[in-house]
Amino acid sequence: MKHFYHDDSLTLHTDLYQINMVETYWRDGIHNKRAVFELFFRKLPFGNGYAVFAGLEKVIQFIQGFRFSEEDLEYLQNEVGYKEDFIHYLKGICFTGTICAMKEGELVFGNEPILRVEAPLAEAQLIETALLNIVNYQTLIATKASRIKQIVGDEVAMEFGTRRAQEMDAAIWGTRAAYLAGFDSTSNVRAGKLFGIPVSGTHAHSMVQAYKDEYTAFNKYAETHKDCVFLVDTYDTLRLGVPNAIKVAKELGDKINFIGIRLDSGDLAYLSKEARKMLDEAGFPNAKIVASSDLDEYTIMSLKSQGAKIDSWGVGTKLITAYDQAALGAVYKIVSIENDNGKMEDTIKISSNPEKVTTPGLKRVYRIINNTNHHAEGDYIALADEKLPEKRVRMFHPTHTYMNKVVTNFTAKELHDEIFSKGELVYEMPCLEESRDYLKQNLDALWDEYKRITNPEDYPVDLSQKCWDNKMRNIEEVKEKVEAMKK
Ligand SMILES: Nc1ncnc2c1ncn2[C@@H]1O[C@H](COP(=O)(O)OP(=O)(O)OP(=O)(O)O)[C@@H](O)[C@H]1O
Ligand SMILES: O=P(O)(O)OC[C@H]1O[C@H](OP(=O)(O)OP(=O)(O)O)[C@H](O)[C@@H]1O
Numbered sequence: 439m440k441h442f443y444h445d446d447s448l449t450l451h452t453d454l455y456q457i458n459m460v461e462t463y464w465r466d467g468i469h470n471k472r473a474v475f476e477l478f479f480r481k482l483p484f485g486n487g488y489a490v491f492a493g494l495e496k497v498i499q500f501i502q503g504f505r506f507s508e509e510d511l512e513y514l515q516n517e518v519g520y521k522e523d524f525i526h527y528l529k530g531i532c533f534t535g536t537i538c539a540m541k542e543g544e545l546v547f548g549n550e551p552i553l554r555v556e557a558p559l560a561e562a563q564l565i566e567t568a569l570l571n572i573v574n575y576q577t578l579i580a581t582k583a584s585r586i587k588q589i590v591g592d593e594v595a596m597e598f599g600t601r602r603a604q605e606m607d608a609a610i611w612g613t614r615a616a617y618l619a620g621f622d623s624t625s626n627v628r629a630g631k632l633f634g635i636p637v638s639g640t641h642a643h644s645m646v647q648a649y650k651d652e653y654t655a656f657n658k659y660a661e662t663h664k665d666c667v668f669l670v671d672t673y674d675t676l677r678l679g680v681p682n683a684i685k686v687a688k689e690l691g692d693k694i695n696f697i698g699i700r701l702d703s704g705d706l707a708y709l710s711k712e713a714r715k716m717l718d719e720a721g722f723p724n725a726k727i728v729a730s731s732d733l734d735e736y737t738i739m740s741l742k743s744q745g746a747k748i749d750s751w752g753v754g755t756k757l758i759t760a761y762d763q764a765a766l767g768a769v770y771k772i773v774s775i776e777n778d779n780g781k782m783e784d785t786i787k788i789s790s791n792p793e794k795v796t797t798p799g800l801k802r803v804y805r806i807i808n809n810t811n812h813h814a815e816g817d818y819i820a821l822a823d824e825k826l827p828e829k830r831v832r833m834f835h836p837t838h839t840y841m842n843k844v845v846t847n848f849t850a851k852e853l854h855d856e857i858f859s860k861g862e863l864v865y866e867m868p869c870l871e872e873s874r875d876y877l878k879q880n881l882d883a884l885w886d887e888y889k890r891i892t893n894p895e896d897y898p899v900d901l902s903q904k905c906w907d908n909k910m911r912n913i914e915e916v917k918e919k920v921e922a923m924k925k
């Protein structure tokens with residue numbers, strides 16, 4: 439490569455094969471055919487009963503900035519080797535299509551379109567990789583955070599992961615996803631500035647080591663900060679750390695706001711119980727105990743079951759890296775494309791694995807909410823032009839169709855909003871606080887059976903009869919084509 443390119447345009451944040459396909463479409467003259475793609479995952483992460491959708495804000499930013507820069511084009515021509523006429527075509531590209539998506543904080547389940555793109559084929563193809571990258575990561579972290587928050591309950595959950603995140607973007611957007619999903623604060627100051635997330639923090643072992651002993655370190659910290667949480671496990675938690683924290687708090691009295699102590703190693707259940715007794719006996723019943731050290735939902739659950747006296751949970755590595763599941767696995771599949779007569783025609787991908795057969799056609803997703811108990815009965819996917827039954831809806835499992843139920847007295851809430859229409863942003867993005875509240879409301883409307891962190895019940899995601907019939911017809915048509923080709 440002759441020289442490096444410095445502008446960090448995100449439009450090339452795509453896989454090479456997308457541009458190669460677009461060149462094929464363009465040279466063949468089909469690049470402007472209307473196409474519909476859907477973004478969905480098949481399997482819920484972490485064995486959870488639901489996922490929390492996050493990523494829309496960044497998707498919007500990406501689409502708004504979607505144009506090849508001069509340097510992008512130079513690079514594509516000079517280093518990758520695309521011809522000048524194709525480069526000229528790329529130069530004029532921006533997003534002119536329509537995007538519908540669920541709201542951030544929506545509960546999402548396997549095999550339902552979270553986001554739908556209707557656009558000229560070339561544009562829809564070029565944005566695929568970035569959309570998947572954004573939604574896969576943020577939804578994964580929001581889901582992990584929600585699991586942890588379910589266990590933390592009304593106590594405080596602090597996001598501490600930046601130092602262990604898979605690079606800076608992951609830290610920033612992961613923190614945002616964690617806050618969206620119910621975390622109370624972040625230690626990342628940049629995320630505080632960018633998104634208005636409350637920032638919080640204590641101090642590190644290095645400060646104690648820098649002053650050599652805890653008594654001096656805590657005093658020096660207290661001279662410069664009113665709010666004090668002292669880290670007590672540098673040498674010996676119960677014999678040195680906690681007594682030193684108590685001593686400084688007593689000596690300084692009202693001069694500081696002694697919030698409490700942090701434990702970061704050892705048996706957190708035992709140490710927290712002992713430290714609680716010591717703080718109470720010293721006259722600090724309101725001092726809080728913060729814990730950190732490789733925490734996740736399972737350790738927190740275990741600590742609670744052991745009666746640990748912990749008020750605030752600092753969670754880093756296992757949250758921000760989605761430690762027990764590296765990726766969500768969302769995919770982006772074409773479901774409909776304009777034919778030579780200008781009409782939209784459904785398209786299907788067949789697989790020997792029934793779960794992997796795509797569901798053709800432009801569809802809408804409805805949450806069927808029981809009007810009596812206000813809980814969700816399941817999600818119902820119907821073709822876009824279908825009129826939904828008003829009084830009685832029959833829901834059946836799309837693969838095991840004998841599993842079915844009839845729901846009456848319900849409200850069908852459509853889950854997609856229009857985000858872009860003909861390339862224009864038409865959606866007013868709720869603020870992060872609103873999305874957080876929206877998630878809380880959604881979780882309230884979900885039965886507990888879907889919320890437990892191990893072995894939750896399967897939430898129904900069903901196809902309407904018409905949508906199911908359409909899928910079967912498409913499968914039959916492909917089978918007939920294959921048979922005809924064999925002859
Ligand atoms: N009572 C407990 N029950 C279950 N898990 C615990 C309990 N106390 C601590 N843990 C967890 O056990 C693990 C202990 O980690 P590790 O072996 O690295 O030691 P550590 O005490 O953190 O010490 P260090 O940080 O000095 O290595 C952490 O994940 C911590 O959250
Ligand atoms: O354990 P996590 O869930 O990832 O939470 C973040 C960890 O980061 C800090 O440790 P680190 O050793 O990096 O710094 P320190 O010297 O301040 O303890 C902190 O003390 C936590 O243990």
Ligand SMILES: O=C(O)c1cccnc1
Nearest residue numbers: 598625638639640641752
């Ligand atoms: O403020 C803290 O205590 C903190 C912040 C980041 C990582 N670990 C701890």
